Amino acid sequence: MERTGEAEEITVRGIVQGVGFRPFVWRLARRFGLAGSVSNTGDAVRIHIRGPVEARAAFVAALVAEAPPLARVEQVTRVPAAPVEGAEFHIAESGLGTVSVGIVPDLATCPACRSEIADPKARRFRYAFTNCTDCGPRFSIVEGLPYDRPRTTMRAFALCPDCRREYDDPADRRFHAQPIACPTCGPRLRFGAFEGDAALAAAASALKAGAILAVKGIGGFHIACDATSEAVVAELRRRKQRPAKPLAVMVADLAAARALAEVSALEAEALSDPSAPIVLLRRHLDGPLAPSVAPGQSHVGLMLTYTPLHHLLLASVGGPLVMTSANRANAPQVFRDEEAEAALAGIVDGLLTHDRPIARRLEDGVVRIAAGGVRVMRRGRGQAPRALDWPADFEGAPPILALGSDLKSAACLSHGRKALLTHHLGDLDTPAVEDEFARALADMADVFAHHPEAVAVDLHPGYRATQFGTALAVERGLPLLAIPHHHAHIAATLAENGWPRLGGPVVGLALDGLGLGDDGTLWGAEVLVCDYRESRRIARLVPIPLAGGDVASREPWRVLLAHLDTAVGEDGFPADLLDGKPLATVRAMIAKGLNAPLASSAGRLFDAMAALLGLAPDRLSFEGEAAMALEACAGDIMAAPYPMAVREADGLMELDPAPLWRTALADRAAGVPAPAMAARFHAGVAAAFADLAAWVAEGHGLSTVALSGGVFQNARLLEDVAARLSAHGLAVLLPAEVPANDGGLAFGQAAIAAARLMASEGR
Template sequence: MQAESIRVRGLVQGVGFRPTVWRLARDCGLVGDVRNDGEGVLIRVLQDSPREASAVSVFLTRLVAECPPLARIDHLERSVIHDEQILAELGGAEGFQILASAATAAHTGIVPDAATCATCAAEIADPANRRHGYAFTNCTHCGPRLSIVKGIPYDRARTSMAPFPLCAECAREYTDPADRRFHAQPNACPVCGPRLWLLDARGRDVDAGERSGLDAITAASRLLSAGRILAIKGIGGFHLACDATHAEAVAELRRRKRRDAKPLAMMARDLDVVRGYCRLSEQEAEILASPAAPILLLERRTDAPEGAGPAGPPLAPRIAPGQSTLGMMLPYSPLHHLLLQSWSHPLVMTSGNLSEEPQCVENTEARDRLSGLADAFLLHDRDIVNRVDDSVVRFMAGEARVLRRARGYAPTPLGLPPGFARTPPLLALGGELKNTICLVRDGQAILSQHLGDLEDAKTTREFSRTISLYLELFQCHPEVLVVDAHPDYRSTLMGRDWAAQTGQTLITVPHHHAHLGSVLAENGWPLDGGPVLGLMLDGLGYGADGTLWGGEFLLGDYRAFRRLASLAPVAMPGGTRAIREPWRNLFAQLERAGGWSVWRDGYGELAVVRWLQSKPLALMQRLIERQLNSPLASSAGRLFDAVAAALQVGPEVLSDEGAAAIELEALASFAIHEVDEGYPFARVAGSDGVLLDPHPLWSALFADLARGRSSAWIAASFHRGFARALSDLAFELADAHGVRTIALSGGVFQNHLLLEAVTRQLQGAGCQVLLHRQVPANDGGLSLGQAAVAAALLLDANHAIGADRPTDVARSSVQQPGALN
């Protein structure tokens, strides 16, 4: 008797994989079984004859071709079974069976939460269906996953659906391999599943409704139509919702949430509603309607008043002030489908929190923290185990690029490039802002969902909780901890304390080396692929020389890097206050470019000069001259802030670091096609390479202000000139060092005008350009880069001196990067 074991690794649990195996095996006439375990899925089949061996080959070919929509096969491993007891079991079996899950060490992945599939959406809309109007309908092709899971294997007992015993009809579906709800762990109906209710701000029932929750949703929709603000419990957290066309409601939401200018995300019933307000390409429509269902940044229509489409009224003026794009998403849960079904225009659907705090996930927490923000609460009794924010995506340079990786994308594992297979288990703790963590095990990187800014105490607690969750969920025991080089980041301090207490190896990775490692790892750059030219542009990061970097040209790979050039460093008077007050950066730029008196005397009639004179400039001069709380920074982000301040774009005090730069980009988009040549930059010699100096742009910019050029034209000229200066220098440096691959990373490359111009110019010069797609270019991708750099150093150390003493070599290699020729 002969039999074969087939091990399937990847995203193969909770996605209808075993029923697909069962169906195909029966079609092929195979005898055997399939089960879930900690490593994925295990298939065992008899093949006693050439016919059966041929049938197994056909079966595997079909399994790959007919893989369920949410599944992903990473590896298929085949081996002959020699165990006599197993052979006897298979020999006595009848047909093909699905076995109970085996509790073994977890080596499989968790599937992200997935938007409602078309079949489930049709069921909740069908009055004859028993799930008509039911807000928690799902199947193996859709519904909550990461947000409800507590452990592996992914079975109902290890989710927040455990308190809801299945009714007879749901149990029949759950146990029938031919049903698409076979082992759909969140499976439920109005008889046995979670329920929905609506409370007013005082906690009183607005409409008790039926168990289906349909009446509560109808009542909630009526409140929204009346201009009320609702807190709505979704899949991964709470939203604050209001009518996006109701100016007073939107203004009140901003006042209560303390969110003055940052754009508000919206949800629209369908693609036709989106098209009424935004320009929508075929590729963008596919992104919106995908199982990930992210917030997608779309170009706002300008061919109707206020950007309104023919099917609906104008959006409220304060939806996205100063922006040329709108953040839109489609309903991704049955609750959202039901709520939006009668709306021909969008609803605001922004995170349910106060500004900068993490999103609420618990009913009592929401009623406490959001009591001053919401007029009513649409609640349910299915616990959210893991907070998962909405993902944000933008279509740039010909592809969808993730700006915030969360619901729908995380925690899908990313395969590490060739050469990294023997990486020991490690945990990278990310940065201070837009934090994520990254586990590495079994040759894969598991990047967490977006966690937020660790400056907030609640987010820091969420950060700690998520670390514990991921270590438990993936049964990972990291041998190494990896942190940013900044000594005061909370993630760094936690990593140092943890390593000191446990004796684990601690590796410190410079901020921009991590950015380089992130874009290399995402693009599958081999461990021994050789150096590339990295162009890293962001707000701020702790440099390898102890100064603040943010506009860097690095020759490097995973192991080491050398700084070849940078933006000229400029003072940040007031330190971190310069991040929130762009006028400080403008003054510092002008002070460096000839001195304030030159600009005051030469352009005293300009509004921006008169505005600056109302500021404490004498104090700023003293701070800069005496180098008091005015660190030098080669920051591209601060340069954008300075130009925005010169055009008086954006609020005087920013609530979000990139707000002024985003508004400057939007302004430039109106005139970018009118500008051929941009503003000039100079090159000067620096202590460790070339400095790209913005000094000349200020003369050109102020001259254009004086002659009355439009702000849009000036903003576009800055973008054109900066892109050209960056591209020219990057190409020349790459050419001089014999490389033809240039990698772009850092949050500034979320600017689509800059990204597309630099990419186009470098590709036109014959360079291969590596860009982010699945991982954010901003600090949300930092932990992946930290993990890749640390892995390379560990592998090198283990190879060079054995596995018993990697620590000192790895640490010294990171903190003192080796030179590259």
């Protein structure tokens, strides 16, 4: 829009804090000969400029076209303004104002800073806290907005004259880089009695000698050790009481990653992203990694070094390091110095730490490549708190606080079209994690000045997250919306993929472990017809009893027993299977309906097949252990699908797995190898659910299917189902930035709550 006056005010919204946006504006203004100022407010960058109309128009065009690489300009508004004084353009002090969700996550070390720490002539040679406007800690050090040094954990480090000159110079790449530091004035490393570079050298020597150390990173402490030593990794597992769950490994660069695993172009891109996530990669089974890093798994989680400390440490050690969260079993990751030594006693041999406080715990994000795209499995450091956009017709939606569920808990703070899905907060199964959950929510609400007008929770009243949200709603006098679990899963996929609020229904295929359905029973393998406001179940997997309730989710043999008894009866049950288990007791529980609720669970179906193939322990040591082993066993084998039947019962279409089990038992008796059976199982489940969803779509005149639920973290299943649906001529919506598991549940809850409230207002 052309402006006839000489001056105007320009407001820029989006990711414009902590990305060098103000010095970028300063340089542009000087280039176009404009006078005025630029400042940060809590929710935007505001620019006052004076100059010719043509120069201002070119300036505004360049704001969008030439924005810094880490910035995201979402909205530019221009209004006439009173003339500004002076002939120069300057950067003004930040104002307060309303806080938005536009802060930048922590960023991996940029190439310029990597070169600097490797240059003996540079002032920051081998300095472990080197950063600039394009990289370094952000969200992990922020204590309030606007994002300025006094509101970060760097406020205690007074800038030396050299750093002050860089910080104050708009032409310097460290202009207003809030974590700026150098060896003279910045944080320092400590390892025992050693400080600075000596601490780094001593820690590297200890690691090479087989020590297990705690290393303080950006969002918390890691436990580090030599990833190529089977003896050291086995000792770490013994100390940490983590018998089987895969351990993440850090490598120096892409070449080091390729020495350990297959790395495609898309996987290399994911590894090199500024968010520096853990990426699940197919490991070289004959590679140098210790087998115990990921026992029984075809994939390993690798990440590249993402801080100067990591770069220097890996270079000094000369090989890959295990980098797993520093905690005891079922406890939250340690991130405070004062608790680290006591919390990790008996696990680590020493602590490589430093004196820059961490404002909040941020675990590493986890992604994998599936169905041609990057799929976030755990949203963490480097990904949060980047806001996600809802569809355009959510504009004006009331602010919602959604609490997710107890497993892989994450919350969502929404306002209008913006939704901030928090980082992974942990599993709410211990008081320590519950306390951290409450603190994290209070922290997020404070930092982002979020004032919800409603609270959304899972339908299950026993979830701690539901109880927390209910109490919060009562305390604040806010409306409480209880959202069915699987409806929230599908709504999360819809919202992420831009499905309009008023876009009509889709078919939703939700496959996960367990969640409470709107009929009060346990669901986990459902075909829905739903939009944001309403959901109706059309089909499901035949329910089977979970003998022992929650115990069955941890002991897959119980689920296998129920499935096989349903499919072939006691007389057809193999005599050599489940030897030594209390089968009579469990069967009596099922017969009497004693603590044996029915559940239509895809997750438990996978557990049962893993148990049949001998891939599942008697008791799982972590969620997903059996299903991950089953996926690894199937590999890339192509096999004919196991059959499943379709029937009608209780007004629903049901997938009956009895034919699958009968065929699998015949294969077992015939000596068919486990990998071939695992492949047939995957193919059969994918074909059955995809064809059922396509049938529902045809019957309801729908052309789009949305997938979600934790079972879809299985890449083979996701790809097979998506391909089969596409072959039916259907559009397929998949989770990407929002985890398919319960880590994305709050995102869907918030979208449903917002849509319902807007509908109640006639919008």
